Amino acid sequence: MAATRDGYGQALLDLADNEKVVVLEADLGKSTKSLHFRKQYPERTISCGIGEQNMLLTAAGLASSGFIPFASTFAIFTERAFEQMRNGVARPNLAVHLCGSHGGTHTGTDGSSAQSIEDLAIFRTLPNVVVLHPCDDVSTRLLTMQLADLSQPSYTRTARNKTPVMYDGRESEIEIGKGVIIKQGTDVAIIACGVMVSESIKAAEQLISEGISATVIDMHTIKPLDEELIETMAKSCGAIVTAEDHNIIGGLGGAVAEYLSSNIPTPLERVGVKDRFGESGQADEMLDLMEISSPHIASAAIRAINRKK
Amino acid sequence: MSMSSTELQELARKCRVEIVKMVYRAQAGHPGGSLSEIDLIAALYANYLRVKPDSPDWEDRDRFILSKGHASPGMYAILAEMGFISKQDLESYRVLGGVCQGHVDMKWCPGVDFSAGSLGMGLSFGMGCAISGRLKNSERQIFVMLGDGEIQEGSIWEAAMAAKHHELGNLKVILDRNRIQNDDFCETQMRMFDIPAKWQAFGWSVKEINGHDMEEVVEGLDFLKNTNDNPAILIAHTVKGKGVSYMEDNPSFHGAAPNDEQFAIAMAELGEVVN
Numbered sequence A: 001m002a003a004t005r006d007g008y009g010q011a012l013l014d015l016a017d018n019e020k021v022v023v024l025e026a027d028l029g030k031s032t033k034s035l036h037f038r039k040q041y042p043e044r045t046i047s048c049g050i051g052e053q054n055m056l057l058t059a060a061g062l063a064s065s066g067f068i069p070f071a072s073t074f075a076i077f078t079e080r081a082f083e084q085m086r087n088g089v090a091r092p093n094l095a096v097h098l099c100g101s102h103g104g105t106h107t108g109t110d111g112s113s114a115q116s117i118e119d120l121a122i123f124r125t126l127p128n129v130v131v132l133h134p135c136d137d138v139s140t141r142l143l144t145m146q147l148a149d150l151s152q153p154s155y156t157r158t159a160r161n162k163t164p165v166m167y168d169g170r171e172s173e174i175e176i177g178k179g180v181i182i183k184q185g186t187d188v189a190i191i192a193c194g195v196m197v198s199e200s201i202k203a204a205e206q207l208i209s210e211g212i213s214a215t216v217i218d219m220h221t222i223k224p225l226d227e228e229l230i231e232t233m234a235k236s237c238g239a240i241v242t243a244e245d246h247n248i249i250g251g252l253g254g255a256v257a258e259y260l261s262s263n264i265p266t267p268l269e270r271v272g273v274k275d276r277f278g279e280s281g282q283a284d285e286m287l288d289l290m291e292i293s294s295p296h297i298a299s300a301a302i303r304a305i306n307r308k309k
Numbered sequence B: 001m002s003m004s005s006t007e008l009q010e011l012a013r014k015c016r017v018e019i020v021k022m023v024y025r026a027q028a029g030h031p032g033g034s035l036s037e038i039d040l041i042a043a044l045y046a047n048y049l050r051v052k053p054d055s056p057d058w059e060d061r062d063r064f065i066l067s068k069g070h071a072s073p074g075m076y077a078i079l080a081e082m083g084f085i086s087k088q089d090l091e092s093y094r095v096l097g098g099v100c101q102g103h104v105d106m107k108w109c110p111g112v113d114f115s116a117g118s119l120g121m122g123l124s125f126g127m128g129c130a131i132s133g134r135l136k137n138s139e140r141q142i143f144v145m146l147g148d149g150e151i152q153e154g155s156i157w158e159a160a161m162a163a164k165h166h167e168l169g170n171l172k173v174i175l176d177r178n179r180i181q182n183d184d185f186c187e188t189q190m191r192m193f194d195i196p197a198k199w200q201a202f203g204w205s206v207k208e209i210n211g212h213d214m215e216e217v218v219e220g221l222d223f224l225k226n227t228n229d230n231p232a233i234l235i236a237h238t239v240k241g242k243g244v245s246y247m248e249d250n251p252s253f254h255g256a257a258p259n260d261e262q263f264a265i266a267m268a269e270l271g272e273v274v275n
């Protein structure tokens, strides 16, 4: 078990040899894990105080001068700087890398003000912006390192709490824009991101007793979406479930629905937060309360299968 | 009916005990900024705020807006002392379904007038309450508690400028100047230089006090209450974690809970007997 935010913190250290890499903080470095970089490279770490809007455009200015800025805060507070991201970063296509930690309701007892359930949706609507939501610390680390070579901006959501490691020994499979088949099955494909990948694995195990064989895909890149893989799954399994700790509007489920309905209509069930705010609770309690934990994914899989013609 | 300084000190001490208990039980939350603000909040509720615990929605009530909403244990403690919520409710802090959400929330807790958690929002919200008071010919006064880290948010200065533009004499700020924010001391994170001069330059009436000296707190709150021709700010110099030795002036206790041993020390220092 490890937290994806630790993978982010590690990646910044791994990237530090590249002197163009600079780190920006908004008084949450201890939480997003950029603090390790700050401790070792204070001269390349820019403290923006509690000022997310200023941070985003400072990063844009740095990117315009050839630096590779990595800026982070809580996922929810990246939204404070959404228009700065839109007009100041995405529009001029400046390679600013924004990371929002503590995403989703899984973040827990801080309550609804801290539980971002719309970040993936809003950043996905911005042209040029790559959107990532990795499921474990290994993939977060590798994906973050790949960002440094990207010539466009990105948004990465990480999570506060620990989740199972998926990619130990499978590091070579991790590439921006490519979904990964974590578990192969035949009857239904569960496409998940972030903390919901391990929930989906649990759901797949529960489905075995119902005689159902499920594929589980880690769709760590929400944009650009791996359409090829989705098409393959639609054809081979004929039923699809999406699972995310995010509003069912506009996130991974929305992206997959957009693709399927226009290209290869397939029964689809979306598991996500049902357009409501969260509250204070432990991470596992929140997944149950929001009806997105493994039993809910399993029953969505059965519903999707029953809809096959 | 107004409480003496000694009585206010005792009230604040009781609140401090509850603050530490809440964070200890939840093993999460924000003790530092709750302990620094509590002398001010306790005195405000006990002697100044025109509110009715048995009818929390009374239209003409004064408003208290805890903009630094993470310091919610401080507010819950005084709400329980005043009778807005029960002592039992304090056990629901950060518990699923509890009235005491991690950050103060008007949808969940009686007596809370603002859903906080994102810094830099409360002063603008307070402006809306102040303008409403003016439009409705209400006597209501609006008190907004800000953190010193919080005033690094640009939106605070948008509101500061606008409050003077609209001459909102019913809008009052208490600044908890405890010199520490999340990661570290403010001095390291974002230097703020002459804070009183900045508010003065925005046209506000300014007074500075020691936020743990009850006589000065009362003088400061008198100043806020009686300054009605201009927006006013009380800059209270405080100590983060005040009252618990190992939390005092310690950035690590911005958002961390005491362990068993530390809890016992805190109770002893706060003069509370626990069985």
Ligand SMILES: Cc1ncc(C[n+]2csc(CCOP(=O)(O)OP(=O)(O)O)c2C)c(N)n1
Binding pocket: A026, A027, A028, A050, A077, A080, B030, B032, B033, B034, B036, B068, B070, B071, B117, B118, B119, B120, B146, B147, B148, B149, B150, B151, B176, B178, B180, B181, B182, B240, B254
């Ligand atoms: C917009 C926003 N950015 C970041 C945070 C995360 N955060 C919570 S408390 C805090 C530090 C607040 O410091 P201060 O205002 O001085 O409060 P106090 O020391 O009184 O607790 C931060 C950065 C937040 N809640 N809102």
